[in-house]
Amino acid sequence: xxxxxxxxxxxxxxxxxxxxxxxxxxxxxxxxxxxxxxxxxxxxxxxxxxxxxxxxxxxxxxxxxxxxxxxxxxxxxxxxxxxxxxxxxxxxxxxxxxxxxxxxxxxxxxxxxxxxxxxxxxxxxxxxxxxxxxxxxxxxxxxxxxxxxxxxxxxxxxxxxxxxxxxxxxxxxxxxxxxxxxxxxxxxxxxxxxxxxxxxxxxxxxxxxxxxxxxxxxxxxxxxxxxxxxxxxxxxxxxxxxxxxxxxxxxxxxxxxxxxxxxxxxxxxxxxxxxxxxxxxxxxxxxxxxxxxxxxxxxxxxxxxxxxxxxxxxxxxxxxxxxxxxxxxxxxxxxxxxxxxxxxxxxxxxxxxxxxxxxxxxxxxxxxxxxxxxxxxxxxx
Amino acid sequence: xxxxxxxxxxxxxxxxxxxxxxxxxxxxxxxxxxxxxxxxxxxxxxxxxxxxxxxxxxxxxxxxxxxxxxxxxxxxxxxxxxxxxxxxxxxxxxxxxxxxxxxxxxxxxxxxxxxxxxxxxxxxxxxxxxxxxxxxxxxxxxxxxxxxxxxxxxxxxxxxxxxxxxxxxxxxxxxxxxxxxxxxxxxxxxxxxxxxxxxxxxxxxxxxxxxxxxxxxxxxxxxxxxxxxxxxxxxxxxxxxxxxxxxxxxxxxxxxxxxxxxxxxx
Amino acid sequence: xxxxxxxxxxxxxxxxxxxxxxxxxxxxxxxxxxxxxxxxxxxxxxxxxxxxxxxxxxxxxxxxxxxxxxxxxxxxxxxxxxxxxxxxxxxxxxxxxxxxxxxxxxxxxxxxxxxxxxxxxxxxxxxxxxxxxxxxxxxxxxxxxxxxxxxxxxxxxxxxxxxxxxxxxxxxxxxxxxxxxxxxxxxxxxxxxxxxxxxxxxxxxxxxxxxxxxxxxxxxxxxxxxxxxxxxxxxxxxxxxxxxxxxxx
Numbered sequence: 001x002x003x004x005x006x007x008x009x010x011x012x013x014x015x016x017x018x019x020x021x022x023x024x025x026x027x028x029x030x031x032x033x034x035x036x037x038x039x040x041x042x043x044x045x046x047x048x049x050x051x052x053x054x055x056x057x058x059x060x061x062x063x064x065x066x067x068x069x070x071x072x073x074x075x076x077x078x079x080x081x082x083x084x085x086x087x088x089x090x091x092x093x094x095x096x097x098x099x100x101x102x103x104x105x106x107x108x109x110x111x112x113x114x115x116x117x118x119x120x121x122x123x124x125x126x127x128x129x130x131x132x133x134x135x136x137x138x139x140x141x142x143x144x145x146x147x148x149x150x151x152x153x154x155x156x157x158x159x160x161x162x163x164x165x166x167x168x169x170x171x172x173x174x175x176x177x178x179x180x181x182x183x184x185x186x187x188x189x190x191x192x193x194x195x196x197x198x199x200x201x202x203x204x205x206x207x208x209x210x211x212x213x214x215x216x217x218x219x220x221x222x223x224x225x226x227x228x229x230x231x232x233x234x235x236x237x238x239x240x241x242x243x244x245x246x247x248x249x250x251x252x253x254x255x256x257x258x259x260x261x262x263x264x265x266x267x268x269x270x271x272x273x274x275x276x277x278x279x280x281x282x283x284x285x286x287x288x289x290x291x292x293x294x295x296x297x298x299x300x301x302x303x304x305x306x307x308x309x310x311x312x313x314x315x316x317x318x319x320x321x322x323x324x325x326x327x328x329x330x331x332x333x334x335x336x337x338x339x340x341x342x343x344x345x346x347x348x349x350x351x352x353x354x355x356x357x358x359x360x361x362x363x364x365x366x367x368x369x370x371x372x373x374x375x376x377x378x379x380x381x
Numbered sequence: 382x383x384x385x386x387x388x389x390x391x392x393x394x395x396x397x398x399x400x401x402x403x404x405x406x407x408x409x410x411x412x413x414x415x416x417x418x419x420x421x422x423x424x425x426x427x428x429x430x431x432x433x434x435x436x437x438x439x440x441x442x443x444x445x446x447x448x449x450x451x452x453x454x455x456x457x458x459x460x461x462x463x464x465x466x467x468x469x470x471x472x473x474x475x476x477x478x479x480x481x482x483x484x485x486x487x488x489x490x491x492x493x494x495x496x497x498x499x500x501x502x503x504x505x506x507x508x509x510x511x512x513x514x515x516x517x518x519x520x521x522x523x524x525x526x527x528x529x530x531x532x533x534x535x536x537x538x539x540x541x542x543x544x545x546x547x548x549x550x551x552x553x554x555x556x557x558x559x560x561x562x563x564x565x566x567x568x569x570x571x572x573x574x575x576x577x578x579x580x581x582x583x584x585x586x587x588x589x590x591x592x593x594x595x596x597x598x599x600x601x602x603x604x605x606x607x608x609x610x611x612x613x614x615x616x617x618x619x620x621x622x623x624x625x626x627x628x629x630x631x632x633x634x635x636x637x638x639x640x641x642x643x644x645x646x647x
Numbered sequence: 648x649x650x651x652x653x654x655x656x657x658x659x660x661x662x663x664x665x666x667x668x669x670x671x672x673x674x675x676x677x678x679x680x681x682x683x684x685x686x687x688x689x690x691x692x693x694x695x696x697x698x699x700x701x702x703x704x705x706x707x708x709x710x711x712x713x714x715x716x717x718x719x720x721x722x723x724x725x726x727x728x729x730x731x732x733x734x735x736x737x738x739x740x741x742x743x744x745x746x747x748x749x750x751x752x753x754x755x756x757x758x759x760x761x762x763x764x765x766x767x768x769x770x771x772x773x774x775x776x777x778x779x780x781x782x783x784x785x786x787x788x789x790x791x792x793x794x795x796x797x798x799x800x801x802x803x804x805x806x807x808x809x810x811x812x813x814x815x816x817x818x819x820x821x822x823x824x825x826x827x828x829x830x831x832x833x834x835x836x837x838x839x840x841x842x843x844x845x846x847x848x849x850x851x852x853x854x855x856x857x858x859x860x861x862x863x864x865x866x867x868x869x870x871x872x873x874x875x876x877x878x879x880x881x882x883x884x885x886x887x888x889x890x891x892x893x894x895x896x
Contacts, residue, residue, distance in 0.1 A: 070775060072771075072774065072775055092777075093777045093778065093779050094777065095777070096774070096775055096776060096777030097776065097777035098777075101772065101775035101776055103768060103771060103772060103775070105766075105768035106768070106772070107766070107768040107769045107770075107771055107772025107773070108769070108772070109769060109772075109773070109787060109791075109866075110766075110769070110791065110864075110866045110867060110869075110870045111790045111791055111864035111865075111866040111867055112866060113866070120773075120776055120778075121776050121777065124776070124777055124778065124782075153865065153866035153869040153870070154866065154870075155866065155869040155870035155872070155873040155874075156869050156873065166772075169776075170776075179775075409733060409734075468849070470805075471805060471848050471849050471852050472809075472845040472848060472849070473808060473809040473810075473811070473812050473844050473845065473848050474724075474809060474813075475812040475813055475823065475826055475827075475841070475844070476812060476826070476840075476841035476842070476844040476845040476848075477841075477845065478841075479826055479837050479838060479840075479841035480838065480841050480842060480845065482834075482838070483654070483655050483658040483659060483838065484655060552720065555717075555720050555721050556720065558721075558723065559720070559721065559722065559723035559724065559726075560723070562723045562724075562725040562726055563724075563725055563813065566827070572723075572726070573725055576725060576726070576729045579729070579732075580816065584732060584733075584736070584737070586732075586733035589729040589730060589732050589733040590729070590730060590733050592726065592729060593723065593725075593726030593727065593729045593730045594726075594730075596723045596726045597721055597722060597723065597726060600720075600721035600723070601721055604717075604721065
């Protein structure tokens with residue numbers, strides 16, 4: 001994860017990149033007439049600029065918890081602090097204007113143009129026309145929609161574009177906190193992945209504090225800097241980084257919830273750039289390569305050190321197969337190795353030149369070694 | 382037809398004989414007078430009213446049903462049929478009755494033509510909507526199991542359209558009962574007749590109130606009977622409506638506004 | 648009256664002659680009918696709209712709104728006028744009260760259903776962005792409910808104008824007064840007035856249809872197009888207004 005503020009500023013100079021710290025303090029929710037509380041003594045802290053994913057099965061109170069932050073649902077006990085200040089004393093409408101809000105069904109106003117939808121909160125805040133108009137243009141650009149989209153109606157754009165507009169609308173007044181309730185839940189898998197990546201790219205620049213609700217553990221692992229796993233009855237079971245949750249589930253429930261393939265999921269969190277690579281025996285194309293001790297390490301390269309072939313187990317040259325790069329996840333690397341007779345994977349650098357070889361046992365070892373790679377989480381219950 | 386405007390000035394009242402003190406004083410509702418005149422006035426009027434309504438709804442249903450099947454089979458026919466029937470529906474009842482008089486005279490036929498034309502829109506729309514609202518996947522499954530077009534219509538579409546058809550029948554019946562009071566402008570029949578009789582007696586209140594109350598009561602009873610009939614014909618439909626799934630959840634699943642046509646059954 | 652082609656044509660010819668000779672009288676009575684119906688519709692709107700919008704916004708009282716609508720349908724217009732003849736006697740008040748009662752149910756049912764049925768996610772998003780309740784009602788719910796609400800108003804106008812000639816028996820005036828007074832105007836007058844009332848009702852529906860089209864937000868038209876719904880608003884649209892009136896208890 002990048003943390004340098006200059007990176008955040010550079011891609012969108014007008015963003016203030018301000019974000020608020022969010023803290024749940026012993027928050028409980030009890031609905032009148034219900035015998036069990038919907039949320040029980042929820043406590044955790046989301047550092048400014050991080051994505052916190054609330055995840056759990058239906059009925060675990062994750063949406064309730066999220067909706068208490070902007071007081072769409074009243075807090076029964078405890079408190080929620082936004083930058084150290086309680087939300088309980090705030091006027092709900094004013095508080096909500098400071099918090100971005102994205103829901104699964106998006107809830108775009110069908111009778112207003114895309115531009116007017118995005119301008120909703122700035123208008124509520126009484127910005128002047130010029131500023132609103134400039135902001136709308138800026139946001140359309142940020143979500144890579146053409147400028148003429150501002151005059152179209154929600155029904156006239158695609159589902160993916162509507163979802164982007166929903167995010168832009170929530171970002172309009174540059175809120176220090178965003179609440180997102182299954183924002184990509186109702187979208188086809190391909191578009192969803194696209195939007196997830198796009199949002200992560202945005203977040204890298206904007207560095208908002210985000211509370212993200214989902215029931216999909218894979219989405220949680222992908223999107224979250226931290227994950228709060230909740231179970232039925234509104235209990236927080238584990239609050240930690242994705243890697244630590246996968247490496248060290250707090251209990252049987254979490255282990256089951258993250259799945260038996262949690263080892264593989266952890267591999268997906270690391271990239272080849274996290275691994276120490278073996279040196280390859282690079283051989284210029286055409287030079288005979290006999291007499292090498294281990295044919296697996298032999299890579300034929302061209303003039304720019306780019307791989308063109310390698311030596312087969314039968315010591316006959318063969319053309320190069322798929323190669324990895326620094327951004328390839330360990331999970332994908334493992335898959336490539338296993339479909340290639342367990343031979344080490346050729347890894348190239350950004351220029352396409354051979355950087356080294358990734359061995360199966362090194363990847364397996366990474367699972368064990370990067371336990372505790374990230375900072376330990378502050379709260380665990 | 383003579384003067385049908387209620388008298389505003391003093392007229393010689395004729396409140397059905399001086400024997401009844403309440404009637405002589407033109408009380409709001411004189412029970413004795415009402416019971417005395419049940420056999421001669423109100424009973425026959427109710428029977429005539431029922432007959433006028435039953436004939437109109439029966440013929441209207443037959444015509445609307447045939448038109449609905451046509452529109453269901455040939456999409457392009459829906460707009461003209463709906464257009465003509467809403468044109469008829471828009472004409473004020475009193476005007477339509479009078480406009481028909483040159484054609485069919487001061488007869489029952491005039492009354493029935495007018496009443497039938499008011500039922501067409503209500504019945505046609507409901508039957509067509511009911512047929513069209515049969516889920517496409519249900520129809521597809523039927524086709525996949527080898528049912529012919531005709532079998533699909535008889536065994537799938539029509540049974541599933543029963544609730545909508547009954548909704549239309551109920552509205553059409555209640556509306557016809559209401560409009561049949563106006564028939565008294567043309568023929569001396571139905572519950573409108575005592576209302577005109579009351580005017581001719583010099584605004585006799587008991588007769589006004591009794592006739593209006595009987596018309597309302599009749600509409601109410603007819604509606605209840607149709608509900609009971611629907612329960613017998615399509616018992617599953619009643620259960621379907623009292624869904625245990627909250628409306629908000631249903632809406633969330635649908636992910637869109639309820640279609641206007643669904644509002645009909647709310 | 649015999650069903651004779653010659654007589655038939657003659658009767659309509661006579662009525663047109665009547666129209667020619669009594670144009671100013673008919674125009675005067677037409678204006679009276681419009682004024683009476685308009686006033687009744689106005690009162691019905693003023694009484695019903697705030698109440699129905701408020702109930703719809705709170706999602707409360709759906710049972711009551713629908714029961715009132717059904718009750719309204721069962722009320723015979725002539726019977727209503729008769730009952731108010733007994734209570735209020737002859738005159739303007741009687742006619743007004745009866746026509747207002749006729750006009751209320753479609754407005755109430757459609758307005759409630761329209762506001763209550765606004766996509767809850769849209770309202771949730773509006774609230775979550777910090778709109779006040781009043782703002783939500785006026786800027787979100789009312790614009791989105793407008794087409795269905797207006798359909799109810801059209802139906803209401805249809806019922807009120809339909810009942811207005813009947814009001815003549817209670818001294819309501821207007822074109823109905825000619826229709827119920829054959830003794831003074833002759834059948835040619837009755838027929839002429841009936842044709843004028845029918846034309847008036849059709850004209851009002853056509854104008855309201857155009858108005859409905861004009862006030863439907865562009866975004867909703869786009870939505871209807873995107874869903875492949877027909878956006879036909881013409882005289883034949885009166886039936887769509889009817890559909891929206893709940894008929895089930």
